[in-house]
Every structure is written in structure tokens, then in C-alpha cells.
Amino acid sequence: MSHPRVVVVGGGLAGLTAALEAGDAGAQVTLLERSPRLGGATHSFRRGALEVDNGQHVFLRCCTAYRGLLRRLGVESDTVLQDRLDVPVVTGSGQTARLRRGALPAPLHLARALAGYRLLSPRDRSHAVRAALALGRLRTDDPDVDAVSFGTWLAAHGQSPAAVERLWELVTVATLNARAADASLALAATVVQRGLLAERGAADLGYATVPLSRLHGEPAARALAALGADVRCGVKVSAVRPDGDGGFTVLAGSRTGDAAFPADAVVLAVPSDAVAGLMPAGALAAPAAPAALGSAPIVNVHVVYDRPVTTSPFLAAVESPVQWVFDRTAAAGLDSGQYLALSVSAADADIGRPTADLLAQYLPAMHALVPGTRTAEVTEAFVTREPAATFRQAPGTLQLRPGPRTRLPGLALAGAWTRTDWPATMEGAVRSGRAAARAALQDARPPALLGAPG
Ligand SMILES: Cc1cc2nc3c(=O)[nH]c(=O)nc-3n(C[C@H](O)[C@H](O)[C@H](O)COP(=O)(O)OP(=O)(O)OC[C@H]3O[C@@H](n4cnc5c(N)ncnc54)[C@H](O)[C@@H]3O)c2cc1C
CATH class of the missing domain: 3.50.50.60 (FAD/NAD(P)-binding domain)
Structure with missing residues (x-):
């Protein structure tokens, strides 16, 4: 045959x-x-003038099989992949910082990234490096490791609530679609091992510059x-x-x-x-x-402003209901104003809320994160909900x-x-x-x- x-x-x-x-x-x-x-x-789907993704998707340089699929489909040029991980981070009260990896080989690149991350105290930074190295030593295929919650492990390894929220959940909420307290330690360790410790470029961030259906x-x-x-x-x-x-x-x-x-x-x-x-x-x-x-939800809030409000292609938010913000203006085919997609993982609290409630919370939250939104007019805002975005990790x-x-x-x-x-x-x-x-x-x-x- x-x-x-x-x-x-x-x-x-x-x-x-x-x-x-x-x-x-x-x-x-x-x-x-x-x-x-x-x-x-x-x-993706069409909504008026916009081609809208069902939810913002990102990948990392270490996603070699996925990037192989992009090559097989001839669409790698419809994505961008950072030369070097560089994430602007803004707090809900408007403090800013960057998570930028160093050029040194792994794992020293990580120490450099954390050294420059001013949202953490010096104590939290050094404890975070130690925790990352300890995560690197865990057996991710061990059911006993998988049985533990990442949040419990972080607390036991000297990670302060601020470090959990400002660093660890920044990395793991989006990748595991779960808060640290609800996530498997084995899966969190997998993310850290593959994304942060394996090679210095492993966590460089990539995303599509066209709508997902075209990718x-x-x-x-x-x-x-x-x-x-x-x-x-x-x-x-x-x-x-x-x-x-x-x-x-x-x-x-x-x-x-x-x-x-x-x-x-x-x-x-x-x-x-x-x-x-x-x-x-x-x-x-x-x-x-x-x-x-089981399954876990992701919600995206889509907002079109009447004018450009930020020059940043994306940013991450901490201590805010918003988690990640991506500029989708060009990808969605919008030629005036700016279209931002606000991505919210582990969205159990939001998945059942009416659109009006979500907008009443998320649109003002953007004022602290992106000051340009304070004076801009929202011309369109809507929500996409994926109740079963991933399995419950x-x-x-x-x-x-x-x-x-x-x-x-x-x-x-x-x-x-x-x-x-x-x-x-x-x-x-x-x-x-x-x-x-x-x-x-x-x-x-x-x-x-x-x-x-x-
Ligand atoms: C909003 C959102 C954001 C996400 N963000 C990211 C991200 O940033 N990075 C990342 O890596 N991952 C992300 N994910 C997760 C990622 O999209 C999924 O893990 C992946 O796409 C799942 O692919 P899959 O083929 O396993 O399953 P699916 O894409 O669910 O495919 C299963 C298919 O089976 C079809 N089907 C079901 N029943 C039948 C039937 N009886 N007969 C025929 N067909 C059937 C369904 O219609 C569906 O098309 C995100 C997911 C969502 C929803």
C-alpha cells in the first residue's frame, strides 16, 4: 500500500x-x-473594516516546531521575531520598566535582564535568579513535581507577593493560562527551562503581522x-x-x-x-x-481609538486588569486611528461578564498604561471570549x-x-x-x- x-x-x-x-x-x-x-x-474574522483575531497569539524563539510550520506554509515573513527579548512593562499606577535580556550566554542573560528590571527590589531580583535556577533543576516529567502548585513553590522559595505578580505571573499567566496559585509546577518549570534557561535567545518574542487566518x-x-x-x-x-x-x-x-x-x-x-x-x-x-x-478561558478586549495613542507594538501590564496590549492597527487593515487588542488570560472572573461591564473596567485601566488614551476618543470597542482556550493547566x-x-x-x-x-x-x-x-x-x-x- x-x-x-x-x-x-x-x-x-x-x-x-x-x-x-x-x-x-x-x-x-x-x-x-x-x-x-x-x-x-x-x-480571524471580519468585523466592519477590521479583520479581528479571535485572540492575540504570541510565540517564542524556542517554539521551533511552530516556526517550522510557518516556514512550511511560507508565511514566516508575516511574523516578527524580536532580535532580543525586550518587553516594556507598565504597572496599573503608571510605573514603567523593561525586561530586556542581556547578550551574555544563558543563564547569565537572565541575571542581566533581572538586574535592569526596576519593578523588583534588589532582594527580589537576587531571589528570583535563585528561584529560576532551582526551577531549572526540577524534573518536569515527575508526577510529584506536577502535583505541586507553582504559587506554593514560589512562596516556599522566598518569592514575595510583589515578585510573583510583577515577574513570575508576567511569564506564566500568558503561557499557562493560569495564575501561579492554580498552575502546575511542572508546567511552569517547563516554561522557565525552555524559555528562560535553555538558550539566551529562547524567549525572544514573536507575533503575527497579518490576521491569524491568513497566517x-x-x-x-x-x-x-x-x-x-x-x-x-x-x-x-x-x-x-x-x-x-x-x-x-x-x-x-x-x-x-x-x-x-x-x-x-x-x-x-x-x-x-x-x-x-x-x-x-x-x-x-x-x-x-x-x-x-477541563478548560480555561481567555478574553480579549478590542479597542479602536480615533488617533494613534502609542508607538509601542506591544506592552505588558502588571497590577492592572489588563495583562498584554498589542497594536493590531496595520494587521487588521485599519488605516486611521489605532486598534489595540487587550489580552486577558486566566479570565475566569471575566468570561461571563457582559461587554458593557468589561469595557467600564478595561477602558479606564488603559489610561494609566498608555497615557495617550486619556485624550483619545474610543470609536469602537468590543470583546471576544474563548471559554475553552486551553485545558486547565x-x-x-x-x-x-x-x-x-x-x-x-x-x-x-x-x-x-x-x-x-x-x-x-x-x-x-x-x-x-x-x-x-x-x-x-x-x-x-x-x-x-x-x-x-x-
Ligand atoms: C484566545 C486565545 C489565545 C491564545 N494565545 C496563545 C498564545 O499567545 N500562544 C500560544 O502558543 N498559544 C495560545 N493559545 C493556545 C493555542 O491557540 C492552542 O493551544 C492551539 O491553537 C490548539 O490547537 P489544537 O489543534 O490542539 O486545537 P484546536 O485549535 O481547538 O482545534 C481542534 C479543532 O477540532 C475541530 N473539531 C472539534 N470537534 C470536531 C468534530 N466532531 N468533527 C470535526 N472537527 C471537530 C474544532 O472545530 C477545531 O477546529 C491561545 C488560545 C486562544 C483561544
């Missing part, structure tokens, strides 16, 4: 990567996505078409059935009716709460585990994340929530897609004639 039929379910970054990986390896690929568009949790979904559709893949949006899969001969039948429905897709291998790249319902009985060793991961989640292989050879799992050794990020999604496609193709019966994965 030189061209195994691979059906990929889910068109987020994990599914797109799996489909490309399988297509590049010579498989005949069908991708089925429930929603009308590809990109999953990373997409991911649309170029992926073109790349898959070039591989001859059959990509269908608006198709909801209801079950994957073993066909009794080592293959599978994927049952799906759409507005035009029901369909069955025969497959030699299947990659299920759907969110964690959807996976068990689609799997054949007995395929998952712990069928309740994925749904037990709490203590004890390591054991709930299955790897790519199921008990049925040829049926593999992908998704940022699977066991990727990364937090729930675009990087994790891409890694999972790659691993799942390779596992599915290796295990497909009869064996696929595709050579060993690289």
Missing part, C-alpha cells in the same frame, strides 16, 4: 500539521473540520490542496469505527447529509472534551482522562494527558492537550500533530511504505 488513506479529524494547528506531515510522507489525506474555517483556536488556515488550505488532500470544512465527525480489518470508518455529517470515510489510519485532533465521544470503545486506556483536564494534569498512540494501531491522538511535554500552546499543538501523524502512519496496517520518520 504505497498511499495509505489518512483521515485527520479537526483543522486546528494540530490537525493541520498532522495532515501536512502525512501528505508530505505520501499519504492520501482527508481533513474533516466541523467549523466553516481552518485554524481552530487561531482564526495559518488559508495557507494551510493551499498547501494541502497542493498535496492533493481532500479538505472539508463544515463536516462534523460523529464516530470513528474499526472496520475489523485493521482499518477504520470515520462517520460524519454536514448540511448536505451524512458520509462515511474509509481510512487506513486516523488522527483525531479535536479538543480534549470531544475526543472520548468519538473513539471506539476500549481505544483509550483512560477514557475519562482527557475530559477531566493545573497541578496533577500530567497523568491526564495521553500520548499520540491509542490502543488501536493506526488511530492516533493530537492536540495541544495531549502529552507533548509543552504547555497548551501553538508549539504543543504542532508537535502533537507531527507525532500523531508519524505514529498513525507507522502503525497503520498493512504497514505503510513510507520509510522511518526522521
